[in-house]
Amino acid sequence: MTDPLLRLSNITKSFGAVRALKGVSLELLPGEVHALVGENGAGKSTLIKIITGAHQPDGGTIQIDGEAVTHLKPASAHAFGIATIYQQPALFPDLSVIENIAIALEKPSGTRLVRWDDRHARAVELLRRVGAEIEPETEVRRLSMPQQQLVEIARALGAGARILLMDEPTASLTGQEVDLLFALMRGLRANGVAIIYISHRLQEIFQIADRVTVLRDGETVGTRLIGSSQPKEAAIPGKTIAPPESDTFTHAELIHLMVGREVSALFPPAENKPGPQAFSVRDLGCRAAGIQGVSFNIRAGEILGLAGLVGAGRTELARVLFGITPADSGSIELGGKRLEVSSPRDAVAAGLAYLPEDRRRHGVILEMSIAANITMAILARLFPQNWMRFGTERALAQNYIRDLGIKTMSPETRVGALSGGNQQKVALARWLATAPKMLILDEPTQGVDVGAKAEIHKLIRQLAAQGMAVLMISSELPEILGMSDRIAVMRAGKITAIFDGAGADARTVMAAALGKQSNETSGFN
């Protein structure tokens, strides 16, 4: 039987008082895709950081090729052929794509001479392999999120990795790109590369993974073999690990393992009856954001899902609506009133709310308390004379902590200390506090664990039920399909189609999102 490339035995790691890992064990065989799942805060990312040598474990042993390894550092991890694709791309915004790829691949010794033409050639080659049309000279900060992801993947490919760690690589990718990625992964697997794959999108796991290890509260709950169509010789020894009855292994079971409880229906039923016309946009355009001739309307209590590939202009549209990049043509009406939105401030005043895509940078302020974050958007309204009244603030915060079930000791806790799901709830609470008429949600459940996901979905429904108009951007087609009353699809800065929620299915929506080549939809099943 093939020996595991990598064996972790009861790894422990604490940050201050927090015990992130309480004894995690994991075996990684050559040529397998090994999914790693668990709720946020379960310790997935910490585990990754330990394998890449970014963190040192407090206890437990790491074995690579059966050799015990101590003091794994990023540098030595490279040497062992460990490469990583992080959730937030770990790139150098000011440097060219060429250099970003090069620095990751070259030995990190300061005394080497730099051969620019070699670097260039390699960059071109790798970018071709990941099928990215990116000019290698461009500075990375000029690239879009998915483009940056592709650069990261190119890096990993170039590293000729034997062990490839992927921490939510698809977080900001859409169907087409995901399929491309999976194709790449299968190719690597065939060459005996072992892949650790982290994702919150369970269907992806069933689609690509051979085995799945579930973490909960920093402990290994179990490792299961995934019964799936691909033949996998490499994984057969894995059978000895996984108990036979787990051969037929379902979403439900997996979720059960993750949360330790049954999550009934992921998507709450739509019990709301959409009301009168609330929000309408007439051929909105913004050159800077690459938006043109966008028209749609949302009725009170209606959820309009906004689908499309990343880069189709969905987030850009949201930013235009919210006045972050003001529109230069077209009109926005809310409750029959025409709005002049030239800054987020105007938008808030007018009764718009925007839950941004990048929670950590835009959604919340990590260093500030929950209370401060919640009242941030309504300071002026809450304290018209500009005098803070901390009692009022605290009370308000506590209400939302209760209503949204934010898990925390006190409203004074730094948001940065919360789990992703709870952070997202705080971000949402901030906007609910403004009592908006129109709520724009951008990837509301991105990087949020299954449990919290369900709660947030339920919440969105309630809000709609209360008569709020909701525009929900999501790259997770199931979410779009499950939540939306109607679905708008964007492509290249335009709205290409609007479906009735009932009449839409993955195929039609993707077709609209992709334009012609509508066969590329296997990403959603």
Place this chain on the structure above:
Amino acid sequence: MKHKEFFRFETMLVCVLGLEILIFNKTGTNFGTQGNMFEVLRLSTEIGLLALVMTPVIITGGIDLSVGSMLGLCAVVMGKLWRDAGMPPMLAAGCTLVLGAAGGGLNALLITRLNLPPLIVTLGSFSLFRGLAEALTRGVDNFTNFPKSYLFLGQGYLFGVVPAQLPIFAAVSVAIWLLVHRTTYGRSFRAIGFSPEGARYAGIPVRKRLALAYILSGFVSALAALVYVARVGQAKADAGTGYELLAITAVVLGGASIFGGTGSVHSTLLGVLALAVLKIGLTLSDQPGELAGILTGALLLAVLTVEAVARKVSARPLRHSSAVKGI
């Protein structure tokens, strides 16, 4: 947690200050006298004012290097308006304050409209303001013989004991304390300091708030200039040279993070006092002025080191990412 950190920092400062006082009480002639206590406050008024107003700026993650030069410029303008333009002192003072605010406005404009780093902008205006001051006076001009009524502001004593500028100092302290700790503005400053983008997405008028901080800084610098002129009894282009660094030192000594977000006005005041007491105490102990400089530097490093080590011990990782914002 933030509060805890502050608490630790303030305690440390208080101890330092207490220690200084005790030592100088022994070594210094007439140090522990009531007269000297007031003298300390009196002589630290200008720096104090600058440090006070530097605090909100640093909390927004910015910095204002131009305050010293602004003081010089305003001093000169005060003189010109009063002597050459023949304005009554009060009117001249008023105009000077307006000019100060305007100068701050220039900084604010460049920083907010062109998103230029404050360090650079104020480095430029640092030279510009000083340069204008010298140009206005051709360097040599020197305004003096201000009317007694005005000089009282800097040299007089209320009830024979309380220096006349003390009420101003106190008033500004309270005002800025309230601004930073008790108003939504202060809250916005912190938000901006921690994450300008986050603040913007939350609908906070980032540019307006930043502008406020820098305009205020210019305004209070002008006020400091008025006090300075009244105390020294003369206005010359080189007034307040190097004050900006002293002010920043005081603020940082007060535990404000140069990266923005954290910082408190009362700690800044502690910092100001610590420096002033050190300087005056040493002179009263017949020590040369250089020693004060050396100790200031050493003190700053010591306090920071202790704080950093303490943080390392309590295992809260340093914020690598934010290492830009400050500088």
Place this chain on the structure above:
Amino acid sequence: MKATAHLLILSLFLLGLAGCGKPDRGSEAKTAGGKQITVAVMPKSKGNAYFISCKKGADEAARELNVKLLWDGPTDPDPARQNEIVETWITRGVDVIAAAVENREGISTALRKAREKGIKVITWDSDAQPDARDFLINQATPEGIGFTLMDEAASVLGGKGQFAIITASLTAANMNEWQKYIEQRRAEKYPDIKMAVLRPCDDLKDKAFSEATAILNANPEVKLLMAICSPAVPGASEAVKQSGRKDVKVVGLGLPNDNKRYVRDGITPSVILWNTENLGYLTVQAAVAVAKGELKPGVTNFKGGRLGQLEVKGDNVLLGKPFIFNKDNIEQFNF
């Protein structure tokens, strides 16, 4: 927790006030009589070599008379700092303050305050307002300096041509004074001589050097550089030397030691200065005399230690004429 912090801050002020309980010891420290006299002498800037050599003399006198000498001042010329130091000396309670004034009006207020508090005040090197001090130790009158400089310049230029002035800073009070008299003399006696440019060197030798070079290149017709602050003289001389211009000379106010080599190789025909050590020496001597009441208004001469009898003109104690150092005599001096 904040509250606790605030309490601590409060307690601190209490601590301070505890100190205030004590009576003001200012008065008793000043009862000169038997106990040692404290003389506080303030240079314009401690950094300046000129004042350093003054300090040598001051120390000597202090030893001689067995008085406590406090020598402190701004590290670079800074009127505000001078005031602060005087204020602090007032609090400390010294017997005499002798100040070399950077800014006349600025410091006068502080000095008056000192006199109100019963502290004797004299000025030296450069004067404050007359009502702010008892005596001025006058190393040389501004016109004395201005005229001598101009005369030297004229004799070097042979009565006609252009010259340039390098000063410390555009804000230095006494230098502006000297320039006034230089100009006056020029206008009166040497109409054929023209002042081409005036440049500041921030009391820094390097700056003086580059300024001088720039001047030479910009105004080839300038045949003489007049450096009126002590770091500027060697700076300018070096510039001339390196420019290789044999036709350009330097005169100025400077210390012998800085300039010996230039005087030797003739770039700098003459350096003008009074004996700085004696100036410092006399200052302390006079200060003590004032404190003891030996030197009081009305006296016409007084015994300045090893300097012997010195003339007292009104409230000016005169050190003597400015001294001209040149090839023949400079080697005898070492300061």
Place this chain on the structure above:
Amino acid sequence: MALGALLLVLALLAPGFFRGGQLLSICSTVIPVLLVACGISLVIISRQIDISVGSQFAFCSILAGLLIQAHWPMPLAALAAIGAGACCGAFNGALIAGLGLPSIVVTLATMVTWREGLRWWRQGEFVHDLPETFQWFGLGQAGGQTAVLFITALVFTIMVLGTKYLSAGRFVYAVGSDAEAARLAGIRPHVVTFGVFVIMGALTGLAALLNAVRFNDVDPRTGTGLELQSIAAAVVGGVAISGGRGSLWGVLAGVLLLACIAPALVFLRLPPQWEKALQGGIILLAVTADGWRTVRASRSSLS
């Protein structure tokens, strides 16, 4: 480009400005600033800052002077000066990289400490009567100047090449661009930062030396304000204060531009008191222009 403008004005109004002597003298006055500015640029690119260089500069000059006075052989003294600079830099680096203290504060503190310490020690006295072997390395003026120019040119070239073709040089950019990403790429950011500050110090030491040898005595207050000069030069030269971006050629231009102002005033017969104002104006203009460009460029994705 601003430099070009200034030079043009000069060419029209004061051709004398371009006489060899003047240019040479500008060069020799520029040299210290240039070297220090190069160091500062590295520091800024690595997303730090150093305002203690002026004090280090003075310290190194005095040290060199004293050692020569103590009859050390010139090369040894030179090495000592550079070494001393490196040590000062190392001290800053240790506190900044080691303890993660903010560089602006650390160097603010060291700036005051070195400067005042030097004053306390020297009481502002010059170092006098240096042997002939000191000035211009005893090569005589012409020889000395060429030597100094040559050394500077050499160092500058090495720096330029190093930042482009030496991986260590690239690491500086990488760390300045994103320290965490660099760490994950196997680079050790604190080592890089530390190294940068050591280089900064060494360059300061060298600059101090090359500056000192122009004279036959050493002024302890030399180098005052050097920090702001060099930072200004770097910024005018287009080094991004946010780290990760900037080229030494730009810095060269920046240094020259600022260095030309003072002499230019003399040549254009402008009153000296405008010098500071002009400098400030130019700095603001330069950054404003830069600001415009970036604002226009990134109108779409406002960072």
